Amino acid sequence: MSHKSKNNNFKKHNPNLATFLSIILAGLGQIYNQRFLKGSIFIVIELAVLITLLDSINFGLWGLRTLGTIPGEDHSIQLLVFGVLALILAVILAALYAFNIIDARSQAIKIKNGWKPHGIKESISNFYNYAFPYLMTVPGLLLMIFVVIFPLIFSVLLAFTNYSLYNSPPRNLVDWVGFENFTELITVPIWQDTFISVLAWTIVWTVTATTFQIAVGLFLALIVNDPRIRFKKLIRTIFILPWAVPAFVTILIFSAMFNDDFGAINRDIIIPLFGGSGIPWLSDPLYARAAIIVIQTWLGFPFIFALFTGVLQSISKDWYEAADVDGGSRLQKFRFITFPHILFATAPLLIMQYAQNFNNFNIIYLFNEGGPPVRNQNAGGTDILISWVYKLTFETNNYAMAAVISLIMGLIISGFAFYQFRQTKSFKEEGEL
Incomplete structure (x- = not known):
């Protein structure tokens, strides 16, 4: 065949036809493009899905939509689980189907412009060179889907149902209630009072306890790192012991x-003095909250101390010598040298502490199982959201409301972490410090 006739064949290659064939049956477009191995794989996958999984996916999506229709026979939570799995599988298959169409059309356009499809042997070699790393990530991706994404979707959907102790399958069907749970959380007095109280204490607890442990760890690290301090190794070992x-x-x-009644703090310290x-x-809620803040400070400062100690030892002494030449005070050296370097190196870890x-x-x-009890609330005085x-x-089997609060917690943590990570200098170039 002459070179001119080959060019005519290339120009006659129709991307629209390849797209249409891929829509009719996954893989036909690749066959039309003479990518026989890839087309065969797509055809096998689609036929396997149609033969073995189509009924299961339809049943799962029906269960997700209805949560059952016959009390005592249909188990709403099981249907919700199967529905979420069917939804995830349907999304994956839809993505593969869309990829099949896009791939067939893009390759048809390349062929029309003069590109020659590779043979099977060369296609396998190219797949090994370029697609092999992506293929190796598939097990991890599947694990993430079923360990992270599936529970997350299930919890989110559960927040929009009326699943509770008094409305449990299989005796009763669980129903979709929309935003009714969210409305009750901010309108029903007992839920409203408890939610506001617990949320406020959770924020106070998070900010106070974490800030104290960071402050204590930084203070001790600065003292131990002072060149005038002797027996540094012994002191560091003692400070890290609570972490062990x-x-x-x-x-x-x-x-x-x-x-x-019998605690050593009251018996041996408070009462004698x-x-x-x-x-x-x-x-008493006030004293209980103060106690757990003190305990968390004790538990958390050793890690911060070890972290800051490593950072302080990595700061070049030339910076401080230059500051001495310029007449900088201890406070100025801490403010303009030590503290910025510490934040630059540890900001992500500090955000994780919060x-x-x-x-x-x-x-x-x-410490106290979230107690003591608080009147007109269904949470204890030291209970945080979790x-x-x-x-x-x-304890009360109020699964739907628990899912609502979990969803709110996730949004709060995600928003805070995203904002802080965007603001921190640890994700910028070192020259911008």
Whole structure:
């Protein structure tokens, strides 16, 4: 065949026909483009889906839409689970189908412009060279879908149902209620009072406890890093010891020490010095909150201390010598040299400390199980949002409202983290510091 006739064949190649064939059956467009291996793979996938998965996907989407129609026989939560899985699978298949159409059309345009399709052997070689790394990420992507995305979608959808102890399958069907749960959270007095109180305390707890542990860790790191301090290794070892002890052990010990009746703090310190019956650490919300802030400061400062110590040792002494030449004071050197370098190196980790304490379930529950009780509220005096969600889920079985609060928590954390990460200098070029 002459070169001229080949060019005519290329020009006659129709991208619209390739697109149309790919819409009719995935892979036909690739076959038309003479990409036989890729087209065969798409055809096999579509036929396999149509034969084996189509009915299951339809059933799952029906269950997701209705949550069942026959009480006692249809299990709404199981249908919701199957529906979410069917929805995820449908999205993945739709993405593959769209990719099939786009791929067929783009390659048809390239062929029309003179590109010659590769043979099977060369296609396999190109696939190995270019697509192999992406193929290796597929197991991790699938794991993320079923470990992260699936529970997240399920929790979000659960917030728009009336799933609770008094409306549980299979005896009763769960219904979609729209934004009714969100409305109740801000209009029904007991939910409104509890939510505002717990949210306010969660914010105060997060900011206060985290800031204290960062401040104590920074203060101790600055002192130990001073060249006039001797026995630095011993001092650092002592300060890091609280970090070496498991946190739940430390919390339980502190819970016993703060006990109103037999705790060492009341019995051996408060009562001998001030008399009376001691401080109600566990039965008064104000004192209980103060106690867990102190405990979290104790638990959190060793990590911050170790982190800041490493950063301080990495700062070049030339900076401080230049500041001495310019007559800079200790405060000025800290403000313009030490502190900016610390923030530049540790800002993401410090943001994570705030996010972690926002959801710090362990200390709240192990210290006093979120108590003491508060009148006209269904959460305890030290409950934060995450411990309140735990109680709603496992103690009162109010799953829908727990999902609503979890969704609000996720939005708060995501918004805070996104804003802070965008603002921090740790994600900018070093020359911009």
